Amino acid sequence: MATLHLLSHSPFSDGRLASCLRLLCAGDALLLCGDSVYALQSGSDHRKALESIPDSVALYALDEDLAARRLDALPARLLPVDYAGFVELCCRYERTNSWL
Amino acid sequence: MSCSFERCLMKFAIALFSPAHSPASRRALRFAEAALAGGHEIVRLFLYQDGVHSASANIVAPQDELGVAGQWSRFIRDNRLDGVVCIAAGLRRGVLDEQEAARHQRPAANLSAGWELSGLGQLHEASQNADRLICFGGH
Amino acid sequence: MARSMLVITRQSPWSGPTAREALDIVLAGGAFDLPLGLLFLDDGVFQLMSGQHAARLQQKDLTANLQALPMFGIESVFASRRSLSERRLDEASLALPVELLDDAELGSLINRYDQVITL
Numbered sequence: 001m002a003t004l005h006l007l008s009h010s011p012f013s014d015g016r017l018a019s020c021l022r023l024l025c026a027g028d029a030l031l032l033c034g035d036s037v038y039a040l041q042s043g044s045d046h047r048k049a050l051e052s053i054p055d056s057v058a059l060y061a062l063d064e065d066l067a068a069r070r071l072d073a074l075p076a077r078l079l080p081v082d083y084a085g086f087v088e089l090c091c092r093y094e095r096t097n098s099w100l
Numbered sequence: 101m102s103c104s105f106e107r108c109l110m111k112f113a114i115a116l117f118s119p120a121h122s123p124a125s126r127r128a129l130r131f132a133e134a135a136l137a138g139g140h141e142i143v144r145l146f147l148y149q150d151g152v153h154s155a156s157a158n159i160v161a162p163q164d165e166l167g168v169a170g171q172w173s174r175f176i177r178d179n180r181l182d183g184v185v186c187i188a189a190g191l192r193r194g195v196l197d198e199q200e201a202a203r204h205q206r207p208a209a210n211l212s213a214g215w216e217l218s219g220l221g222q223l224h225e226a227s228q229n230a231d232r233l234i235c236f237g238g239h
Numbered sequence: 240m241a242r243s244m245l246v247i248t249r250q251s252p253w254s255g256p257t258a259r260e261a262l263d264i265v266l267a268g269g270a271f272d273l274p275l276g277l278l279f280l281d282d283g284v285f286q287l288m289s290g291q292h293a294a295r296l297q298q299k300d301l302t303a304n305l306q307a308l309p310m311f312g313i314e315s316v317f318a319s320r321r322s323l324s325e326r327r328l329d330e331a332s333l334a335l336p337v338e339l340l341d342d343a344e345l346g347s348l349i350n351r352y353d354q355v356i357t358l
Contacts, residue, residue: 082132084138149260188263220268
């Protein structure tokens with residue numbers, strides 16, 4: 001009964017990522033879209049927080065948002081997805097919780 | 101939901117809470133296109149909060165930007181989808197059809213073709229009929 | 240069997256229509272006898288403070304609507320203990336009865352519902 005959490009706000013100016021991280025369960029997943037991919041900035045506290053998420057939580061990011069922002073040095077555990085992959089994730093997880 | 105040997109096909113209800121100029125609106129549209137391309141069904145598109153602006157016929161996107169509102173309208177029409185705009189959210193934000201513009205004596209109706217004003221019950225009905233409810237909003 | 244929905248409300252009552260529009264989703268679902276839950280999280284817990292004066296901001300007071308939730312069949316009302324504590328809100332003097340949950344319990348709560356909308 002796992003949840004795919006969807007984020008799209010930059011964590012540098014918004015508390016949604018922090019709130020989301022506090023209530024993740026084993027088996028849940030996080031999909032970073034839009035400015036939330038800035039959480040992957042190397043060396044940032046948000047990057048460290050993402051890297052500290054238990055291995056039982058999968059970490060995804062929308063590939064177009066990574067490419068547009070030219071983010072590199074991504075964590076090995078991060079799985080970029082395109083829109084077909086995004087749809088597949090929504091099928092795989094029982095529910096999607098978008099942090100609007 | 102229907103499952104074949106390879107994978108499951110799902111019924112999606114998609115709710116959008118952001119206006120056409122928000123990245124979330126474009127993202128929702130790209131997702132919806134991918135869902136159909138993957139053989140899935142979209143039972144309803146529901147616009148709520150500032151998402152009602154994604155159904156405005158009055159938007160004039162800058163020439164060097166994507167006209168997402170127009171793309172939504174065409175997408176719904178081309179795929180014969182059920183596009184619903186929450187009437188309470190629409191009224192609050194000035195997205196009206198002819199009937200509501202007349203009822204409230206407003207100078208213009210601006211609901212884009214393909215969309216229909218209705219109540220929140222339509223969001224719940226779609227959620228009940230779909231396998232998955234996916235919300236897009238924020239940025 | 241009807242699918243259940245959890246609405247997570249994260250905004251204060253004074254930051255725009257979101258608090259009201261989140262509640263409207265809940266009330267609409269209640270009117271159709273759907274199984275719904277409502278969770279107050281982050282600044283959403285400010286909706287639970289008693290004795291607020293909406294009229295000073297020329298706004299509608301949502302407190303009466305929140306207190307009417309049971310009449311719409313909405314009995315599952317929760318709040319984040321952390322969100323209350325961060326904002327120094329007294330658990331004992333909230334405007335309506337809520338079940339307080341810790342962070343770990345919030346994750347489990349979400350996973351008990353078929354769908355979730357977080358506003």
